[in-house]
Amino acid sequence: MGKVSKLKLAVLISGGGSNLQAIIDACNAADYPAEIVLVFSNQLDAGGLERGRKAGIRAEAIPHKGYPGGREAYDAAVSTLIEESGADLVVLAGYLRLVSESFVTRWKDRLINIHPSLLPSFKGLHVHQAALDAGVKFAGCTVHYVVPEVDSGPIIAQAVVPVLPGDDAGKLAQRILRQEHRIYPQVIRWIAEGRVSVDAKGIVTVADAPQADFAEINPALEPG
Template identity: 50%
Template sequence: MKRRVAILISGRGSNMAALIEAASASDFPAEIVVVISNRADAGGLERAKAGGIPTVVIESKPFGKDRAAFEAVLQAALDQHGVELICLGGFMRLFTAEFVQRWFGRMLNIHPSLLPSFPGLDPQGQALRAGVKISGATVHFVIPETDAGPILMQGAVAVADDDTAETLAERILKVEHRIYPDALRLLASGRARLEGDICKKSANANPDGTLISPTAG
């Protein structure tokens, strides 16, 4: 039985599109049953509709700072579609601790850095200012703290000397599109488990994988 997944977006939904494409495969252990946006003008809504995915708009602006009221409407939509897992895809709305706890272990987010390094805004710029040689993306379980939570999967890219925040972000985005579907596959298939603050996998798909940058040759 495929796990029922909602994707929450606020913008263009590029990671959403990657998840929808992956879930279209017959052997993928999850199905995208709804895309929910807190903005009616989110570009990802049309992309979802084009992929045959039902969409729901719950404008967050009228709720102001009343997160609980917004989440009550959101939860009703999730219940209506029988959602079991949530993937955040550029969803620009903070949750209450109560909502996060309700979905703990069942809600994923992706961030364009190798967490716990460079959380928050402008992670690519943070990475360049720190002079790191490797950056990347992280899929993690959502907890009340922003860009934190047990790490499910990471993907890395080398940082070039002439990189800008924009060029680095472009390369990291390609990694995001690769690892987010793989992370959802792990979770939906039951091959990822939480042990306290650590996420462990029943099998390591790439036990000998290394990335060293820059090379000495």
């Protein structure tokens, strides 16, 4: 039997790349059906670039500030890099830059993001403090397809954490981040295995996913 082809990923980052590292670790498992072919950043000093290089992955950066031609030209250059890498799926993992509508259109249904709230609540920035200010009892993270409207695409999966007495934005962010590291690789696996579909209303179905997968991304709501 020939070698099974893996889903090829381009992971876009702006910072340290902890979610990138979680995906790298998942890809190191022999049975994981995806591989990273490109790490890209809009920041030359992004720590995640070194994570990629240490893992033997092509890592590139193009500073976005002052890029000739503006956002559209910049995103076109990024698309060219992704296309050259042969990536099938674009994974935004702490990519702190709004992508253009043309970029979203180019990668429609092949572009996902992780957001540190239970969408559709708390879109945009500073979401942990917003959740605390609202007095919610549960927070979490969401993996979704990207559409032109910010943080509004079809929801693929969510993981929930409790908001605990004494939480500040930093403590809550760290609790959510641990779940981001679990949920993102799992969703990529589902996509690679062809389990994920979206209907005309934008509702996502995950077909034939083992119940254990859902237990893994929605762990018991315990402190810590």
